[in-house]
Amino acid sequence: MTQFENSLEFAHRMDADDGLKRFRDRFAMPLSADGNEVLYFTGNSLGLMPKTVRSYVEQELADWEKLAVEGHMNAKNPWLRYHEFLTEQMAAVVGAMPIETVVMNSLTVNLHLLMVSFFQPTSEAPFVMIEKGAFPSDQYAVESQMKCHGLDPRQFLIELAPRDGEATLGTEDIVATIEEYDGQIAMILLGGVNYYTGQAFDMQAITAAGHKAGAIVGFDLAHAAGNLHLKMHDWDVDFAVWCCYKYLNGGPGAVGGAFVHERHARKFDLCRMAGWWGHDKETRFQMGPEFKPLPGAEGWQISNPPILQMAALRASLEIFAEAGMPALRAKSEKLTGYLESLIDGIAADRIEVITPRDPGQRGCQLSIRVRGGDRSLHQKLSDRGVVSDWREPDVIRVAPTPLYNSFDDVYRFSEILKECLA
Numbered sequence: 550m551t552q553f554e555n556s557l558e559f560a561h562r563m564d565a566d567d568g569l570k571r572f573r574d575r576f577a578m579p580l581s582a583d584g585n586e587v588l589y590f591t592g593n594s595l596g597l598m599p600k601t602v603r604s605y606v607e608q609e610l611a612d613w614e615k616l617a618v619e620g621h622m623n624a625k626n627p628w629l630r631y632h633e634f635l636t637e638q639m640a641a642v643v644g645a646m647p648i649e650t651v652v653m654n655s656l657t658v659n660l661h662l663l664m665v666s667f668f669q670p671t672s673e674a675p676f677v678m679i680e681k682g683a684f685p686s687d688q689y690a691v692e693s694q695m696k697c698h699g700l701d702p703r704q705f706l707i708e709l710a711p712r713d714g715e716a717t718l719g720t721e722d723i724v725a726t727i728e729e730y731d732g733q734i735a736m737i738l739l740g741g742v743n744y745y746t747g748q749a750f751d752m753q754a755i756t757a758a759g760h761k762a763g764a765i766v767g768f769d770l771a772h773a774a775g776n777l778h779l780k781m782h783d784w785d786v787d788f789a790v791w792c793c794y795k796y797l798n799g800g801p802g803a804v805g806g807a808f809v810h811e812r813h814a815r816k817f818d819l820c821r822m823a824g825w826w827g828h829d830k831e832t833r834f835q836m837g838p839e840f841k842p843l844p845g846a847e848g849w850q851i852s853n854p855p856i857l858q859m860a861a862l863r864a865s866l867e868i869f870a871e872a873g874m875p876a877l878r879a880k881s882e883k884l885t886g887y888l889e890s891l892i893d894g895i896a897a898d899r900i901e902v903i904t905p906r907d908p909g910q911r912g913c914q915l916s917i918r919v920r921g922g923d924r925s926l927h928q929k930l931s932d933r934g935v936v937s938d939w940r941e942p943d944v945i946r947v948a949p950t951p952l953y954n955s956f957d958d959v960y961r962f963s964e965i966l967k968e969c970l971a
């Protein structure tokens with residue numbers, strides 16, 4: 550355990566010891582109106598642009614310009630196989646095997662595609678389990694799929710809620726609810742990290758309990774990918790989806806990711822939405838009438854992918870490969886622990902951290918509840934060059950990321966927060 554000290558000198562010592570500090574320079578930091586760099590804490594919403602993105606995208610523009618259709622085969626990075634250039638690095642980020650991983654579409658689209666295959670309710674097992682207050686898109690996607698199966702969400706949707714007076718869910722409570730519905734749950738779908746509270750779930754324990762109860766277990770990794778040190782394969786998760794514009798710095802509207810466990814890789818008879826990009830590569834261009842899916846996650850692709858977006862994401866994944874999730878996570882625990890220790894010293898009558906105290910139960914984000922839901926605090930922070938976000942009814946989310954935030958950033962934030970509350 551690092552002993553944190555409330556001083557700029559300590560923050561600078563931590564930065565001097567930070568083996569990852571060289572990465573900050575690889576990102577474009579926005580400037581505020583006064584021309585100074587902002588204090589950017591919204592990598593959980595849109596990650597900063599890696600400076601290499603421009604050259605990666607320009608390479609594909611240049612090949613399009615010079616080669617046009619020939620670029621599919623003859624571009625420096627042939628477009629026909631472009632998504633494959635991202636697979637290995639993406640797999641490493643989520644702790645998966647390459648055959649389990651594909652970069653395609655966007656998060657909610659991937660969630661629908663994988664639910665079509667893995668959400669197969671029966672009369673014995675019609676229930677679905679999610680978090681109460683799940684991200685709206687997940688809630689809409691799940692309820693719409695239930696309705697397609699003729700299931701009324703009011704009857705068959707189980708929404709896990711914290712105990713009275715608590716902000717986050719206990720793993721033992723989640724497991725107990727799963728056991729209570731033993732044999733009756735078709736699918737459990739939770740966020741890896743809850744977007745609102747910042748709570749990270751024990752995905753391994755939940756998956757084990759879900760499987761024991763006969764359920765398929767999927768995770769939405771929107772706030773977990775590039776944040777936690779994930780082991781989707783070892784944890785035996787059935788499927789997962791994520792977006793790449795948050796911690797993965799893939800840019801606005803970045804292509805998303807999907808994970809399908811290896812044990813499902815060759816279940817070619819699963820119900821699925823077919824399209825030519827999921828078809829066997831060897832025979833795709835014979836243009837035959839019969840769909841022959843690729844083994845693994847690639848078999849869920851439908852359309853040929855957006856190369857310019859993939860190029861941007863590829864630039865970012867190179868950085869993740871160089872830094873490595875274990876090192877990023879180790880720094881992240883210190884950075885967020887430091888933020889927590891500094892906030893704890895400030896105006897407890899006005900604010901409170903609702904994210905779990907245990908570093909094992911959170912990612913980099915801390916959610917600060919403002920008592921009385923006074924939104925003006927968030928405005929004051931913005932006026933001082935802090936980029937954080939406000940979530941109704943009363944939470945400011947602050948996410949120091951290990952790739953481009955420093956201990957100095959965190960210290961300066963805490964000083965500004967203190968002044969805004971004074």
Ligand SMILES: *Cc1c(COP(=O)(O)O)cnc(C)c1O
Pocket residue numbers: 655656657658684686687740744769771772792
């Ligand atoms: C960000 C986020 C989304 C966004 O979905 P898109 O399909 O990428 O627009 C969905 N679910 C969760 C939990 C998120 O945090």
